[in-house]
Structures are given as C-alpha cells and as structure tokens.
Amino acid sequence: MTSSAASVDTRAAALAALRDLVGRPDIEFHDGQYEAIEALVEGRRRALVVQRTGWGKSAVYFVSTLLLRRQGAGPTVLVSPLLALMRDQIAAAERAGVRAVAINSTNAHEWGDVLAQLDRDEVDVLLVSPERLNNPAFREQQLPALIQRLGLLVVDEAHCISDWGHDFRPDYRRLRDLITQMPPTVPVLATTATANSRVVADVAEQLGAGASDAGDGVLTIRGPLARASLRLGVLRLPNSTQRLAWLLSHLNDLQGSGIIYTLTVAAAVDTARLLREHGHNVRAYTGQTDADERAESERMLKNNEIKALIATSALGMGFDKPDLGFVLHLGAPSSPVAYYQQVGRAGRASESADVLLLPGTEDRDIWHYFATASMPxxxxxxxxxxxxxxxxxxxxxxxxxxxxxxxxxxxxxxxxxxxxxxxxxxxxxxxxxxxxxYDAERYERIAAERVAEQQHMIEYEQTDGCRMEFLQRTLDDDTATPCGRCDNCAGVWFPASIGESDAAAASSSLDRVGVPIEPRKAWPTGADRLDVPLKGRIPPGEQASEGRALARLTDLGWGGALRDLFAAGAADAPITPQMLHACVRVLAEWKWAERPVAVVAMPSQSRPLLVDSLARGLSEIGRLPYLGALEDRAPHSAGGPGGNSVFRLASVWDRFSADHLEIPAGPVLLVDDQADSRWTLTAAARVLRQAGASDVLPFVLALRG
The missing domain is CATH 1.10.10.10 (Winged helix-like DNA-binding domain superfamily/Winged helix DNA-binding domain)
Structure with missing residues (x-):
C-alpha cells in the first residue's frame, strides 16, 4: 500500500472511531485533531496539543489508542492529575469501546486485578497519577515491564509539567525521566488548555528528552483559545457580606447549574452552608471533602440535581459537564491563566454560559500565601x-x-x-x-513571574477592553479579537442590586462565631530526639478539653478582622469592645460540661496588651476571678507559627509554670490570642491540670489553618 493510500486508510479509520466515540455519524474532525492523530499513529512522533476546553483533546488520544492497538501496539499509559478527571476519562473511553482502567489512591483493592488484566493484554488505557509513577513498588515491579510494552504515553493537563505553569506539580517533572527510558518509537502526546508561550516551550523541551533534536522535534498544535459561548463579567463589591448577599439575591437567576469557586476551604464551606440555609440546593466541594462524597457531588451536578457546587480548585482540571451553565468566582484566582482554566468548565457544548468574577479585597493576601508555600x-x-x-x-x-x-x-x-x-x-x-x-536564580525568576501574573489578574479585573481578548493575549494567543459578548463589549449583563433581607441574612451568617479547637490526645512521635521525655497518649488527667476560637483566620466573617489584627506590623493594642462582645457570644453558646471557675492567660511576647485585655474582659463580664498569666520561663525564646509538632512541642515543653498562681479545683478558662499547632495550649493545660485544675478550657481569638 502506498504512503498516501495508508494515510487515507488511517483517516477513514480515525473518523469512524471518532464518530463511535461521540455517537454522531455526521461528526467531522476539528482543525488539528486528525493532524495530531496522524503524527502519533503514522509518524510515532511526540506532540503537544494546546487547545481550548471542549475542543476534543481526549478524542485524539482515544482514537489514537484504538488505531495503535489494531496495529499490535501495547496499552496507552495516560498520566492524569485528578480523580475527578480520571472518572470522566474512563467514562469517555467506554463510549469509544476503549478498555480503560485506573490505578490511584482510592482503588488499592483493585490493583491486583488491574495488573492481571494488563498481563492478559485486556487493557487499552491505563490511567495513573504522576505520584503513582514514583511509588517504589510500582516503579520497580510494574513500570519497567510496562515501559517495554507501551504503545502510547499521554500526559494530560501537561501545563503541570512546567514550574512556570499555574498548577505546577513536582511529580509531573519526573515524566522527563520516564520519556528517556521509553523506546524511541513510542509516540508521546501532551495536552493542555492553559499554556502561554513560556509553558509551551518548557513542556516541549521536556517532551523532547532523549531525542537528538529535543524540543525542535515536538509537533506543537495550537489553536485559538476564544470561547464564543462564554459571557464574561466582573462585579466589584466592597466586602464578603455584599458578595454573599448578591448570591442569595441572584443565584436562581443564573441559567442551569454551575460552579461557584472560592479561594479557601473555609470560604467554600461557609458559602455552601449559608446558601443551603436559605433554600438553595448546593454542596461544598474541597480537597478535604470525603472522596465518595466528592464523586456523588460530581454526579449530582452533571445530572442537574443541584444548583451549584461551591468549590475550591480541587474541582478543576478535566471536570466534564458539557452543559454547565455558569461559573462564578468569589475571589479571584492568582493569574488569568488559572482563571481561564476554571472558567473553561462552562459552555463546552452550549451556545451560552455566564462567567462572573466577584473579586475580594483579601485576594492578594491569599495569593501571597499560596505562592510562597509552593517554592522550595x-x-x-x-x-x-x-x-x-x-x-x-x-x-x-x-x-x-x-x-x-x-x-x-x-x-x-x-x-x-x-x-x-x-x-x-x-x-x-x-x-x-x-x-x-539550590537554584536561587531560577526560583527568583519563578517568584517574579508569579507576581507578574497576579498583576495581570488585577488588570483583567480593571480593564475596560474585551475580557476574552485580554485572557487570550495573556495566554499568548495571537488570534485574539473582541468577543462582542462580555460586559465591556456588550454592556453589563448581570444585575448589581442586593435585596435588604439578603444583605441582612449574609451579615448574620458572617457574624457567626465559635470554632471548636480539638484537643491533642497523644504526644508526637520522635519527641525524645529533642530531649522531651514524653511519648504515647497524653494521660486524661493532663489533657485539655475541647476549646473554642472566635473564628479561623481564613473565615469570611470574623476572619477578616482577625487577619487585620494579626497582620505583620500591626501594633499591639487592647481588644475592641466589638470583638470582646463577639467572644462573649462564643462563651455563651459553648456547651461545656461544667462552667469555668477562673480565668488564666497565656504569657504573650508579641501581644501582651491584647491577651491581657481579653482575659480581663472575659473575667469581668463572666464574673470569674482573673488569676493572671502563667509564668514564661524562657520569655526570649523564638516562637510564632510554623514548624512541625515535635519541634513545636520542644519549644514549649517545661516552659510554663503556675507555681505563683492559686489554681482552684475546678475548670479553668485558658485564654490566648491564637492557636496554630495547639502544642502551646497542650503544654499549658498540662501545667494547670498538674497544679490542681479539674479541667482546662482553651479559648483563643484566631485559629490558624
């Protein structure tokens, strides 16, 4: 058969497989789809596909898999970053007649069956997480044989490879080593919807690892990123109360069902609770949500059984609901690239979907925290x-x-x-x-790029030009033109009004107080390495009881006031009457087994006025004797948040004394400004229990984390 005839044959087979995949006999390839398939199947090349969400990147690797398998190739290994994405990919594979299985953290009980299926050549696509590739047992026992049989390697959400990308994951960088171990005839496909030119170049270089022409031999297929179905807008409101009130007023005005993104877990949980309390059928979805509950929530959203998921970025890459009606953001992601990735969930197979950003004044602080936490x-x-x-x-x-x-x-x-x-x-x-x-220069460049991305996000919020065009240009898409649909192109399409009752409801919700502080019940393993003679469980007679904090620092309500209070450089000052009244409300709602009989303060190096005034205020209002503060035997020791349990305990072990205090034989309210690891409160409670207190009830203003 001639080369041209073989190419025609491949195209016909590929088109038939595509039509089976989507269930439409009239479907045709999008621009670039067949070119990618041809490069993989006929050319056995390495390819990078950068195309907007909904373009059909998964069709490229499923169709290529089917054709390669018919030629006798081994299974495809698909490296996929999220469980939600894996579930969608397996469902899509089944529709195309592709036998797909996954190995991930939630199905360890199935790994033996999966490996047996691989041995019998009954698997077309094996989905694995990048972290699984470095699991010692998998890496040493299964991966070498799999590499020798590999028919195609697919790296989904390939922007994660690049530490210039908005969602860099170190395990993805290990794929470069995997590629160098593979036979040079094995094709490689990397796909993403969110990559600017810098990320594209970085990913292409790593795809070319081991090849003589490196990144130059990688076929890059990049299409326009404009999404004609999306109607973008920005609504700037002064505070969290107003943003939540707007949601209460207008959530039901939004078409279909959708996703409301928040920047923190606490914000997702608080927002979902408020909306549910006022009759809206929503669920919270975060990295802390149980895996089964997350799967159920995804299913309910896909089936339009709920109005929205209130989600962190845990619901991001690859979640596939073609008719998703809207995406809202309560607080802005840290870059236009990350924002485009999330709003791309909407309007994939519909003519119209609404995308609205409600930025917050606290966004910069949250960006800074996550940016500094991710760099070594x-x-x-x-x-x-x-x-x-x-x-x-x-x-x-x-x-x-x-x-x-x-x-x-x-x-x-x-x-x-x-x-x-x-x-x-x-x-x-x-x-x-x-x-x-340590590559200081590289990390400094990355940090500077993060700051630049944050500034681009501010510019997106403030631009008076086309918002879709702005996003495209930020992603180095030179096809960008005005969309004619966004609030700047066609006029404001969303209401800005807020009902009085909704504003009152939001204000009341954010004014909620009281967060439990779980007591430590066991000493950390390894404390003896630092000369702390404690191990095992903490004796019941030396433990604190469950405590309370006014709020978390990340909370939408009192969290804002507390973040200001504990901001770097903020002066120490007595507690305000308003905040003291809120603390009294926490105590009034506290269902303790026995009312405290006295108040003791923690000795504070950084905020002695604040802690002393808080302790005295609670003492006076509660008509409890204030016994004073514990003695700090090492008042000049380093302190502050951070560090792990062993070192935190070692820094406070045997540091406090109650010898100068008359501790009554009853419960004692122990007051401090904030709790982080809880080891300071644990050590102080032990001292008070040993001094005669029958119980210790910790109370702090702020709970970190």
Whole structure:
C-alpha cells in the first residue's frame, strides 16, 4: 500500500472511531485533531496539543489508542492529575469501546486485578497519577515491564509539567525521566488548555528528552483559545457580606447549574452552608471533602440535581459537564491563566454560559500565601539533605528531625527527588549522594513571574477592553479579537442590586462565631530526639478539653478582622469592645460540661496588651476571678507559627509554670490570642491540670489553618 493510500486508510479509520466515540455519524474532525492523530499513529512522533476546553483533546488520544492497538501496539499509559478527571476519562473511553482502567489512591483493592488484566493484554488505557509513577513498588515491579510494552504515553493537563505553569506539580517533572527510558518509537502526546508561550516551550523541551533534536522535534498544535459561548463579567463589591448577599439575591437567576469557586476551604464551606440555609440546593466541594462524597457531588451536578457546587480548585482540571451553565468566582484566582482554566468548565457544548468574577479585597493576601508555600526554601532543603543517608527514613520520622510540617515537607521531598538529590524507596527516603545546588536564580525568576501574573489578574479585573481578548493575549494567543459578548463589549449583563433581607441574612451568617479547637490526645512521635521525655497518649488527667476560637483566620466573617489584627506590623493594642462582645457570644453558646471557675492567660511576647485585655474582659463580664498569666520561663525564646509538632512541642515543653498562681479545683478558662499547632495550649493545660485544675478550657481569638 502506498504512503498516501495508508494515510487515507488511517483517516477513514480515525473518523469512524471518532464518530463511535461521540455517537454522531455526521461528526467531522476539528482543525488539528486528525493532524495530531496522524503524527502519533503514522509518524510515532511526540506532540503537544494546546487547545481550548471542549475542543476534543481526549478524542485524539482515544482514537489514537484504538488505531495503535489494531496495529499490535501495547496499552496507552495516560498520566492524569485528578480523580475527578480520571472518572470522566474512563467514562469517555467506554463510549469509544476503549478498555480503560485506573490505578490511584482510592482503588488499592483493585490493583491486583488491574495488573492481571494488563498481563492478559485486556487493557487499552491505563490511567495513573504522576505520584503513582514514583511509588517504589510500582516503579520497580510494574513500570519497567510496562515501559517495554507501551504503545502510547499521554500526559494530560501537561501545563503541570512546567514550574512556570499555574498548577505546577513536582511529580509531573519526573515524566522527563520516564520519556528517556521509553523506546524511541513510542509516540508521546501532551495536552493542555492553559499554556502561554513560556509553558509551551518548557513542556516541549521536556517532551523532547532523549531525542537528538529535543524540543525542535515536538509537533506543537495550537489553536485559538476564544470561547464564543462564554459571557464574561466582573462585579466589584466592597466586602464578603455584599458578595454573599448578591448570591442569595441572584443565584436562581443564573441559567442551569454551575460552579461557584472560592479561594479557601473555609470560604467554600461557609458559602455552601449559608446558601443551603436559605433554600438553595448546593454542596461544598474541597480537597478535604470525603472522596465518595466528592464523586456523588460530581454526579449530582452533571445530572442537574443541584444548583451549584461551591468549590475550591480541587474541582478543576478535566471536570466534564458539557452543559454547565455558569461559573462564578468569589475571589479571584492568582493569574488569568488559572482563571481561564476554571472558567473553561462552562459552555463546552452550549451556545451560552455566564462567567462572573466577584473579586475580594483579601485576594492578594491569599495569593501571597499560596505562592510562597509552593517554592522550595534553601535552608529547609539543606536540613533535609543533611538528615538523610543510606538507610531509609520515613516521612514522619524525617518530620521529627528537620522541623518542617508534613505537607510542605512532602512537597520539598518531591522537588528534591525530581532534582535527583533524594530517592523514595521502600521504607522511606534516602540520599542519592548526588551533588545538589539550590537554584536561587531560577526560583527568583519563578517568584517574579508569579507576581507578574497576579498583576495581570488585577488588570483583567480593571480593564475596560474585551475580557476574552485580554485572557487570550495573556495566554499568548495571537488570534485574539473582541468577543462582542462580555460586559465591556456588550454592556453589563448581570444585575448589581442586593435585596435588604439578603444583605441582612449574609451579615448574620458572617457574624457567626465559635470554632471548636480539638484537643491533642497523644504526644508526637520522635519527641525524645529533642530531649522531651514524653511519648504515647497524653494521660486524661493532663489533657485539655475541647476549646473554642472566635473564628479561623481564613473565615469570611470574623476572619477578616482577625487577619487585620494579626497582620505583620500591626501594633499591639487592647481588644475592641466589638470583638470582646463577639467572644462573649462564643462563651455563651459553648456547651461545656461544667462552667469555668477562673480565668488564666497565656504569657504573650508579641501581644501582651491584647491577651491581657481579653482575659480581663472575659473575667469581668463572666464574673470569674482573673488569676493572671502563667509564668514564661524562657520569655526570649523564638516562637510564632510554623514548624512541625515535635519541634513545636520542644519549644514549649517545661516552659510554663503556675507555681505563683492559686489554681482552684475546678475548670479553668485558658485564654490566648491564637492557636496554630495547639502544642502551646497542650503544654499549658498540662501545667494547670498538674497544679490542681479539674479541667482546662482553651479559648483563643484566631485559629490558624
């Protein structure tokens, strides 16, 4: 058969498979779809497809898989970042007659069956997370054989490969090593809807790993990113109360069902609660939501059984509901790229969908927190490298040695692993003994790019030009032209009015007070390494009871006032009458087993006026004797939030004394300004219990996290 005849044959087979996939006999390829399929199937090339959400990127890899399998190729490995995305991809594969299975954190009980299916060649597509590729057992026992049989490697949401991308994940960088291990005849496809030129170049370079022409040999197919179905708008309101009141007034005016994004877990939970209380059928969806509940919520939204999911970015990449009617944001993402990625969930198969941004004054603070949390720190990295040797050390044990909390420690280990300085093995982590140099210049460039992206987001909010054109140009799409639909092109399409009763309801909801503080019940493992002679469970007679905080720092309501109170550089001052009254409300609603008989304050280095006035105020209003503050035996020791449990405990162990106080034989209210790890309150409660208190009830203004 001639080359041209083979190409015609491939196109006919590909088109038939596409029509089976979408269930329409009249469907044709979008521009670029067949070109990508042809490059993979006939050319066995490496390709990067950058196309808007809804263009049909999944069709490219499912159709390519079917054609390659008919030629005798092995299974496709699809690296996919989110469980929600995996569920949608498996459902789409079934429609195309593609046998797809997944290996992820939620189906460990099925892994044996999946591996047996692979051995019998009964799997067309294996979906794995990037983290699974570095699981020691998978990496050493299954991956080598899989690489030799691999028919196609697909990297979905490929912008995650690039640390210039808005959603960088260190494990994605490891794919470069995987690509170099593969036979050069195995085609590779990377797909994304959100990549500017810098990210495209970075991803293409890594796709070309091991090839003589590196990134130059990667076929990049990039289409226009305009979404004609989206009607964009920005509504600036002065505060959280007004934004929630607008939702109460106008949620039912929005067409169909949709997603309301928030920047924090607390905001998602609080917003969902308020809307439900006023008759709106919504659910919260965050990274802390149970996996089964998340799956149920996705199904309910797809079936239009609920009006909206109130979600963090945990509901993002790949969630597929073609008729999603709207996407709202309570608070802006940190870049136009991230924003485009999320609003791309809407209007994928409909003529119209509404996208509205309601930015918040607190957005910059939240952006700064997440930006600084994601980059490795030189001092922390060196502490980890100095602690690791040839013998595996588990993450919990390492945490106790280096004073880094679990989540940032795991992120740092992944970065060091990708850089080749450490390696994950059975039993923990080891040093590779390879030299490692902190690339300060690179991280400074990335940090500067993050700041620039944040400024672009502010400019998007404030522009008087076309909003879709702005997003396209930010993504380096040179086809950008005015959309004719957004609020700047066609006029404001959304109401700005707020009903009085809705404003009152929102204000009342945000004025809620009282967050439980769970008591510590066990000493952290490894405390003896720092000469703290404590281990196992904390004896009941030395524990605190459940405490209360006025609010979390991340809360929509009192969280704002508390963030101002504890902002860097804020002066120490007595508590305001308004905040003291709110604290009294917390105590009035506290269902304690026995009313406290006295008040004791924590000794404060940073805010002695605030803590003392709070303790005295609660004492006077509650008609309880104020006994004073505990003695601080190390008043000049370093303190503040951060660090892991072992080091936090070590910093307060044996530090406080109640010898100068007359502690009554009853419950004591222990007052402090804020709680983070809770080890300060735990150590102080132990001292008070040993001094004779029958119970200790911690109370703080702010709960971090």
């Amino acid at each position: 720190d030189r001092d922390r990295a060196e502490r980890v490298l100095n602690a690791l040797g040839d013998q595996p050390i588990s993450t919990p044990a390492l945490e106790a040695m280096v004073d880094i909390r679990r989540t940032p420690l795991e992120l740092l280990l992944k970065v060091l692993d990708v850089d080749g300085a450490v390696r994950r093995v059975q039993g923990g982590w080891v040093s590779t003994r390879e030299s490692w140099v």
